[in-house]
Amino acid sequence: MAETAYAPRRMAVSRAGTATRRRRRQAHRLVPLLYVAPGFLFYLTFVIAPWLQSVWISLWEWNGVGVATWVGLDNYAEILAEPALRAALLNAFGFIVFYTVIPIVLGLVLAAVVAATPWRAMPVIRTVLFLPQILPLVAVGVVWKWIYSEDGPLNQLLGAVGLGDFARAWLGDFTWAFPAVGLIGSWVSTGLCFLLLLSGIGRIDQSLYEAAKMDGCGPVREFWHVTVPSLRREIGVAATVTIIAALAGFDIVYVMTGGGPGHATTVPGVQVYELVFTAGRVGTACALATVLSVLTCAVMYGINRLTKER
Amino acid sequence: MKLKVTIATGIGACLLVAACAPPGASNAQGPAQQGPVGTAAPTSEVTLSLVSTPESGAAIRSIITQFEGKHPTVKIKYQDTNFDDYNKSLNLSLASAQSPDIVLLNSVGTTVKDNLVRSLAAYEKAYSWDKVYPSTQLAQWRVGGDGKTLGFGDLYAAPAGFSxxxxxxxxxxxxxxxxxxxxxxxxxxxxxxxxxxxxxxxxxxxxxxxxxxxxxxxxxxxxxxxxxxxxxxxxxxxxxxxxxxxxxxxxxxxxxxxxxxxxxxxxxxxxxxxxxxxxxxxxxxxxxxxxxxxxxxxxxxxxxxxxxxxxxxxxxxxxTSVAYGISAKCANPDAAALFLDYLHSEAASAAEFKAGFMPADVAAAKPEPGxxxxxxxxxxxxxxxxxxxxxxxxxxxxxxxxxxxxxxxxxxxxxxxxxxxxxxxxxxxxxxxx
Missing domain, CATH: 3.40.190.10 (Periplasmic binding protein-like II)
Incomplete structure (x- = not known):
């Protein structure tokens, strides 16, 4: 309809005609934006705007209730100067080993083994491995706190097998608290990584394995040269999800140790919470959150670059 | 390209305009007005709300019942929250429109500095609390003019029991x-x-x-x-x-x-x-x-x-003492202060001691010997x-x-x-x- 209506004008090439066409083209270009608009509006209201607001607040000294004072970048300097806040950032990156590296390695091996030997009990294994993922993390923390406690099941087990000398209050020990808390992250993430990678293995072209076999590859070399490279994308997704969980963690640490002993297990999430609700330093809390979000984005950018299909 | 830039600039500008005010400035309020105070019970019915923690408030329910028996025109609604959450939310709830009237203060923190609780100086004088309590028992609730130095200045809370x-x-x-x-x-x-x-x-x-x-x-x-x-x-x-x-x-x-x-x-x-x-x-x-x-x-x-x-x-x-202050937003501070004054009464002291606190009135502490x-x-x-x-x-x-x-x-x-x-x-x- 529109085509016919405009047909005669198109014949007469005039300045006015080009202008109309340009406007029409522009209007057409705006249509996709309309589709995106509702989602974008929500994103803008609930993600971008609060983020910008917290960046703004990070430039003030404010206790959340009273009058705010402009301090510029002082809050950012405090993050570098205060041992507890520095420790929190370092610990968050340390947790990546437990939340990401260990689960992906374990998940890869498990998925490869399971894919190679189809078991009847498969659905049960899948469910058991995935279970920690669907439990609320606060409940997970409470249960593990009990397991690690001085007279908890772990120490009873150690005593029963004659290793009573190793028993200790795991979460109160400067050396052991960090790995003890970290391992729970591994326990939670492994199921997710396993499932992701298993579904990825199903997607790999079988002819690749056949070719590898023809070239005389054993199961181990098959794993290294076919399975792992083909799972690049799934590994990328697993790494993205679990690294965010490691960096933005709060529940498990808050419930189990509150960041102690000393600052051995503290993470930015716990520090932000303490800064706002105990210390009344909302500005510093926002500065720490901003630093964390920028670092997280940087890590995500790196992961995307590394795992992009070549 | 140009379109993208236009849209992005527009959104950015809107957000900046929305954000460019110091956070929280509109909430700030001046110190509560200090008019003349009364010590008589209100003639018409007044309802006050009191917030505390389960441990510190252990005796307060029975004290409220006795108080209401003595002053039938004052009703007090009691509510408690666990210690950690209480301390973290107290200032926010005092600043909110639904502020409680009488609040347990566990520490002075920034509560006084932000003008969230009333100075009790006038009531201290009216009820002679300085003669009821030894000076060290009130010192920790006296706050200097800077809102953070303790030990002298106006009184901001009245003690119920001691630890x-x-x-x-x-x-x-x-x-x-x-x-x-x-x-x-x-x-x-x-x-x-x-x-x-x-x-x-x-x-x-x-x-x-x-x-x-x-x-x-x-x-x-x-x-x-x-x-x-x-x-x-x-x-x-x-x-x-x-x-x-x-x-x-x-x-x-x-x-x-x-x-x-x-x-x-x-x-x-x-x-x-x-x-x-x-x-x-x-x-x-x-x-x-x-x-x-x-x-x-x-x-x-x-x-x-x-x-x-x-x-x-x-x-x-x-x-320290389990002590209660009055919200700056309390509409009936006289009635609230009447309750605070009741906290050192013999009956209240006995109830506090029963709950495990040292009472303001030591005579009310009657432990079994041995x-x-x-x-x-x-x-x-x-x-x-x-x-x-x-x-x-x-x-x-x-x-x-x-x-x-x-x-x-x-x-x-x-x-x-x-x-x-x-x-x-x-x-x-x-x-x-x-």
Missing amino acids: IVGVYYNKAKAAKVGIASPPKTLEEFDAALAKAKAAGELPVQLGNAEGHASFAVQLIGQSHDGAEKAATWAFGHKGSTFDSPGNRQGADKVREWAGKGYLPADANGVDLQGAVDKFTKGEGVFFIDGNWDAAKIGERMNGDVGFFAFPGAKATAIG TVMADIVAAWTKVNADNGLVGFNNNATATMGDTLTAATQELIAGKTDGAGFIGAIQTDWAKTHG
Whole structure:
């Protein structure tokens, strides 16, 4: 309809005609934006705007209730100067080993083994491995706190097998608290990584394995040269999800140790919470959150670059 | 390209305009108006709301019932929240439109500075509270004009009951290892600990997951430095420092105790209630804790337990009061103050004592002779006679509790020495009071 209506004008090439066409083209270009608009509006209201607001607040000294004072970048300097806040950032990156590296390695091996030997009990294994993922993390923390406690099941087990000398209050020990808390992250993430990678293995072209076999590859070399490279994308997704969980963690640490002993297990999430609700330093809390979000984005950018299909 | 830039700039501009105001400035309010105050009960019915924590509010329900019986025109609605959540949300709820009228104050923090509670100066005068309570009992609720220095200035809360931290001891174990009577000096205390250790007993029970080793540091420190000097630091008076001979001795001593095995090896992984459980099961000859656990300890140990104020030339103790303030938004401050005044009445005092607190009116404390409660009342009386009550160090700043927890954990694990410990504490203090 529109085509016919405009047909005669198109014949007469005039300045006015080009202008109309340009406007029409522009209007057409705006249509996709309309589709995106509702989602974008929500994103803008609930993600971008609060983020910008917290960046703004990070430039003030404010206790959340009273009058705010402009301090510029002082809050950012405090993050570098205060041992507890520095420790929190370092610990968050340390947790990546437990939340990401260990689960992906374990998940890869498990998925490869399971894919190679189809078991009847498969659905049960899948469910058991995935279970920690669907439990609320606060409940997970409470249960593990009990397991690690001085007279908890772990120490009873150690005593029963004659290793009573190793028993200790795991979460109160400067050396052991960090790995003890970290391992729970591994326990939670492994199921997710396993499932992701298993579904990825199903997607790999079988002819690749056949070719590898023809070239005389054993199961181990098959794993290294076919399975792992083909799972690049799934590994990328697993790494993205679990690294965010490691960096933005709060529940498990808050419930189990509150960041102690000393600052051995503290993470930015716990520090932000303490800064706002105990210390009344909302500005510093926002500065720490901003630093964390920028670092997280940087890590995500790196992961995307590394795992992009070549 | 141009379109994208236009849209992005537009959105950015909108957000910036929305954000470019100092946060929270519109919420700020001036100090509440102080008009003439009345002490008579209201003639028409008034309903007030009171918020507290389950532990501190244990007696308040029965006190409210008695109060309402006496003043039928005042109704008080009681609500409690657990300690941690209470402290974290109090200022926000005071600033909100649904502010409660009477609030438990656990520490001054920034509550006074932000004009969230009323000055009680006029009511203190009208009801003569300065004559009802010894000066040290009110000092911690007096706040200077800067809103953060304590110990002088207007009164902001009225006490209901008091706590006292001292030393519990297992009578049977003490007799067994040859400790005949409670030690009178730090040297005697040290010698008693050595005796207990030599006899194969754990000398001191401790749970430090929440930083309760700070009690020991503070008690040793203030018994050496004197209550008055210790209080000026806890109250945040300019120029005072945590780096005193007493506190140095306290930090070194606690570290030494940990090194000699006088403290449980797993203390950092056990919380206060865990330590109470162990002590009542016979682990540990001595145990430093407050009167709030007295009922539990006395009952479980069947009377085989005693209590004394920390040894020293003068009796000193850590103690605070369960105290209530009035919201700046309270519409009926006169009625609220009438309730605060009722808190030191004989009936209220008896109810507080029954709930395990030392009452404002010591005459209302009638413990059964020979019980741990009798020891606690004796220690309380002695400490007050020596004017030796000092507020908790962890109330010195809003974050001091967390700082003391982390620092004492490092201290008893040998991760820091006495000087490092004292430095960490003073740094936190200086951020607020320096």
